[in-house]
Amino acid sequence: MPKDRSPTRIQKKNRAAILEAALEVFSAHGFRGATVDQIATQAGLSKPNLLYYFPSKEAMFTALLSELLDTWLDPMREINPEGDPLEEILAYVQRKLQMSRDYPRESRLFANEIVQGAPRMLDALSTDLRGLLEEKCAIIETWMAAGKINRTHPKHLMFSIWSLTQHYADFDVQVRMLMGDEDPFDAAPEFLETLYRRMLTPKG
Template identity: 55%
Template structure:
C-alpha cells in the first residue's frame, strides 16, 4: 500500500524501474518546457504509463521535479570539484573545460533543465546554490588566485573565469538547435565536439591576439 514512504524500506524491482522511467520522461519534459510548461499527462505518456500510476510513485508534480534537481546538482558540480590545486594550472583548466564539454555532449537534457531553472530565477534551488555551489566556487576561486599570484596563469577575476567556462561549454547543449543551424549538417556531432574542444583550448590558453605578428592595432576606447 505504501510505496514511496520516507521510511527505510527496500525498493521493489518494479518501483526502481518505474521511477527510472518516470524521471527520464520528466527530464525530457521539464528540460524543454520548464516546471510550469511541463504536464503530468505528457510525462506519463512519455514514460508509457497512466497518469494515476505515475502519481502512485510521485504524489505531486513538484516531487518529480525536485527528485530530478536533487540528483542533478551533484553530478553537475563534479567536474569543478576535480580541479586540483596541486596540478599544473593550464592542464588542469584544460581538462576541466574538456570535462564540462563532455557533460554538455553526454547530458544535454540535464544542462537544459538547469538552464531552465536559472531562467526562471531559480526559485527552487536558490538555497542549494547558496549552500552548495557558492562555497565550492569560493574554494576554487582561491586556487585560481594562488596560480595567478604565482604568475602561472594570467591574472583575471577567477569567478568570471569560471562563468566563462560554464557558459561556453553549456552553450553547446542549451543552444544546440542554433549551433546546428549555423554549423550545418556537414560535420556530425562528434566533429562538432572536437572542433569546439580545439577552439576553446586556443581561446582559453592564448586568446585571439597573435603573438608573433606586430599587427596589434590601437586600443579600443574604454567606454
C-alpha cells in the same frame, strides 16, 4: 505513495523510469510547460501511477534536480590543486564540454530553471554551488599569485567556462542551424583550448 522502507524491485524500476521521462520532458519544456501526462506517456505509465510514486509534479522536479546537481558539479570538483594550473583548467573546460555533448538535457534543465529566476533551485545552488565555487576560486587565486597563470577575475573566469561550454547544449538548435552540416562539437574542443591557453598562459 510507497512506504519508505527499502524500495521493492518495482519501485526502483518505476522511479527510475519516471525520473528519466521527467528529465526528457522538463528539459524540453520547462517546469510549467511540462505536463504530468506527457511525463507519464514518456515513462510508459499512467498519470495516477506517477502520482503514486511522487506526491506532486513539483516533487518530481525537485527530486530530479537534487539527483542531477551532484553529477553536474563533478567536473568542477575534479580540479586538482596539486596539478599543473593551466592543464587543470584546460582539462576542466574539456570535461564541461563533454558534459554538454553527452548530457544536453541536464544542461537545458538547469538553463530553463535559472533563466526563469531559479525559483525551485536557488536554495540548492546557494548551498552546493556557492561553496564549491569559493573553494576552486581560492585555488585559482593561488595559481595566479604564484604566476602560474595570467592574473584575472577568478569568478568571471569560471562563469566564462560555464557559459561557453553550456552554450553548445543550451543553444543547440541555434548553433546547429547556423553551422549547417558541420558538427559544433568537432571544432569546439580546439577552439576552447586555444582560447583559454592564450588567455591564461603567463607573460601574455
